[in-house]
Amino acid sequence: NNAAPLDFIREMVAADMKSGKYNGKVVTRFPPEPNGYLHIGHAKAICLDFGIAAENNGVCHLRFDDTNPTKEDTEYEESIQNDVRWLGFDFGKHLYYASDYFERMYECAVELIKRGKAYVCDLSAEEWDEYRGDLANPGKESPGRKRSVEENLDLFARMRAGEFEDGAKVLRARIDMASPNINMRDPVIYRIRRAHHFRHGDKWCIYPMYDYAHPLEDAFEGVTHSLCTLEFEIHRPLYDWVLDSLGYKFPDRPQQTEFSRLNLTYTVMSKRKLLQLVKENHVHGWDDPRMPTLSGMRRRGIPASAIRRLCKMVGVTKFDGLTDVAVLEYCVREELNSSAPRFLAVLDPLKVTITNFPEEGVEPLDAVNNPEDPAAGCRKLAFTRELYIEKSDFMMEPPKGYFRLAPGKEVRLRYGYFIKCEEVVTDAAGNVIELKCSFDPATRGGSAPDGRKVKGTIHWVSASESVPAEVRLYDRLFSVEQPGADGVDFLTQLNADSLKVVTGRLEPELAKLASGSTVQFERLGYFTVDPDSAPGKPVFNRTVTLKDSWGN
Numbered sequence: 001n002n003a004a005p006l007d008f009i010r011e012m013v014a015a016d017m018k019s020g021k022y023n024g025k026v027v028t029r030f031p032p033e034p035n036g037y038l039h040i041g042h043a044k045a046i047c048l049d050f051g052i053a054a055e056n057n058g059v060c061h062l063r064f065d066d067t068n069p070t071k072e073d074t075e076y077e078e079s080i081q082n083d084v085r086w087l088g089f090d091f092g093k094h095l096y097y098a099s100d101y102f103e104r105m106y107e108c109a110v111e112l113i114k115r116g117k118a119y120v121c122d123l124s125a126e127e128w129d130e131y132r133g134d135l136a137n138p139g140k141e142s143p144g145r146k147r148s149v150e151e152n153l154d155l156f157a158r159m160r161a162g163e164f165e166d167g168a169k170v171l172r173a174r175i176d177m178a179s180p181n182i183n184m185r186d187p188v189i190y191r192i193r194r195a196h197h198f199r200h201g202d203k204w205c206i207y208p209m210y211d212y213a214h215p216l217e218d219a220f221e222g223v224t225h226s227l228c229t230l231e232f233e234i235h236r237p238l239y240d241w242v243l244d245s246l247g248y249k250f251p252d253r254p255q256q257t258e259f260s261r262l263n264l265t266y267t268v269m270s271k272r273k274l275l276q277l278v279k280e281n282h283v284h285g286w287d288d289p290r291m292p293t294l295s296g297m298r299r300r301g302i303p304a305s306a307i308r309r310l311c312k313m314v315g316v317t318k319f320d321g322l323t324d325v326a327v328l329e330y331c332v333r334e335e336l337n338s339s340a341p342r343f344l345a346v347l348d349p350l351k352v353t354i355t356n357f358p359e360e361g362v363e364p365l366d367a368v369n370n371p372e373d374p375a376a377g378c379r380k381l382a383f384t385r386e387l388y389i390e391k392s393d394f395m396m397e398p399p400k401g402y403f404r405l406a407p408g409k410e411v412r413l414r415y416g417y418f419i420k421c422e423e424v425v426t427d428a429a430g431n432v433i434e435l436k437c438s439f440d441p442a443t444r445g446g447s448a449p450d451g452r453k454v455k456g457t458i459h460w461v462s463a464s465e466s467v468p469a470e471v472r473l474y475d476r477l478f479s480v481e482q483p484g485a486d487g488v489d490f491l492t493q494l495n496a497d498s499l500k501v502v503t504g505r506l507e508p509e510l511a512k513l514a515s516g517s518t519v520q521f522e523r524l525g526y527f528t529v530d531p532d533s534a535p536g537k538p539v540f541n542r543t544v545t546l547k548d549s550w551g552n
């Protein structure tokens with residue numbers, strides 16, 4: 001069932017469809033700024049924008065909001081397109097660039113000047129701080145407000161022509177210097193900025209401000225429902241002012257509606273902070289599996305379906321909240337449980353010698369590929385004289401209730417036999433380095449004909465019939481729920497143990513899987529093949545453990 005539950009935005013769209021406000025049309029847009037990689041917060045907006053369009057036979061535009069030249073780059077643009085597709089959404093031919101409207105936006109600004117609704121202002125940023133006033137005090141009028149239309153047209157054309165220094169002049173909307181909404185006190189709509197634009201080079205030295213550009217982008221594209229996050233609520237009057245001032249009317253006029261951001265515990269979501277993590281090498285790039293970016297999550301092995309599931313669970317409201325990352329982990333397990341084939345792998349190997357099994361013997365045992373999916377079938381596991389088990393599955397002095405291996409104790413090997421620990425070999429320092437065990441040939445398949453019970457079942461691999469692999473054990477990137485809260489520097493809250501690299505031993509099939517394949521290592525978690533893998537040198541990332549190991 002893919003129908004999303006009705007939320008206040010879907011109810012609004014349904015009402016608009018019914019009333020004919022937009023002649024039955026739904027056009028949405030997802031408008032990322034190409035100044036970073038997409039993160040899971042963006043996924044919420046993508047699921048909403050594309051979801052609502054699809055549910056109403058409408059279209060959703062992918063529009064690059066590339067009006068701020070200094071931080072934007074084609075690397076980001078390409079990653080964004082790739083990530084939107086990976087998440088499962090198709091923008092088809094509806095790919096747009098805000099910067100392609102610069103000429104039309106310029107013409108609209110000229111029109112505003114002609115209508116007496118915009119003027120050129122010479123005040124410096126510092127002077128404006130004083131003119132603007134504050135919540136308790138109305139602002140003062142800029143001297144530029146008194147300029148004639150002719151003078152404003154002339155000055156604005158000369159701003160464009162490059163006659164003035166950066167910051168020497170701005171174009172302001174003439175609105176209301178006494179407005180209780182500071183955004184409405186004659187906001188800047190154009191500034192002079194000599195910066196190279198990644199698509200338009202040095203063609204422009206004036207750039208429109210977001211609050212002026214965004215409503216126009218929406219209107220030019222015939223967007224009906226312009227959905228954005230709550231922090232834009234106080235910008236909506238300006239959004240409406242721009243459209244009203246230029247005479248846009250329904251049904252050719254977009255409507256802005258705000259919803260709550262997605263925030264996740266134990267991570268940060270601001271692009272500025274993510275960029276800092278990358279630039280200062282706290283992580284190994286935007287697609288580091290610890291990052292909340294879509295590329296990082298993909299590399300971590302998180303399926304797109306788990307991210308869509310999370311977005312649906314979190315829903316769309318007007319209240320900002322904080323989602324426990326455990327909810328994402330739950331979604332990941334739910335998705336992978338049915339699809340991920342099972343394998344045996346040992347991440348912290350302890351050698352076991354089966355003393356009563358022949359030296360060169362190799363016995364194939366039947367193993368089930370996925371108990372959740374009978375169609376996945378069976379495979380063979382090689383049982384040999386030398387095996388590896390997990391170090392943590394043996395204890396010299398087991399506490400009560402420990403059902404794994406201990407001196408003189410018996411345990412079941414998954415898909416194999418009962419083995420009994422007969423002798424413990426230690427090194428000079430007293431570390432356990434090998435166990436000598438016997439196996440009971442009558443227990444093949446996991447039960448004893450004499451009815452004796454063994455509680456513990458542990459995973460294992462053959463020493464000779466397994467392959468070594470680098471396994472990267474990822475954990476939460478930060479050690480606190482809300483990094484950076486209460487004025488603390490978020491970088492001081494990085495989890496020092498967010499990555500542990502071990503050399504494990506795997507069933508040989510695992511070394512043949514393609515990069516991006518995700519499997520379950522029984523009892524350990526879900527793991528995915530990292531693109532760093534090379535022939536004969538597999539690298540696996542831990543996607544998520546099987547259970548929440550963080551206390552709950």
Ligand code: ATP
Nearest residue numbers: 031032033041042044045228229261262269270271
């Ligand atoms: P940042 O503030 O980190 O720079 P942004 O919101 O400016 O991020 P954009 O590229 O402008 O990033 O975002 C594109 C769209 O994604 C916007 O409509 C924005 O509202 C939405 N979005 C960004 N972050 C989240 C989030 N955490 N939850 C939901 N939607 C988000």
Ligand code: MG
Nearest residue numbers: 031032033065
């Ligand atoms: Mg933005």
Ligand code: MG
Nearest residue numbers: 033035271272
């Ligand atoms: Mg931003």
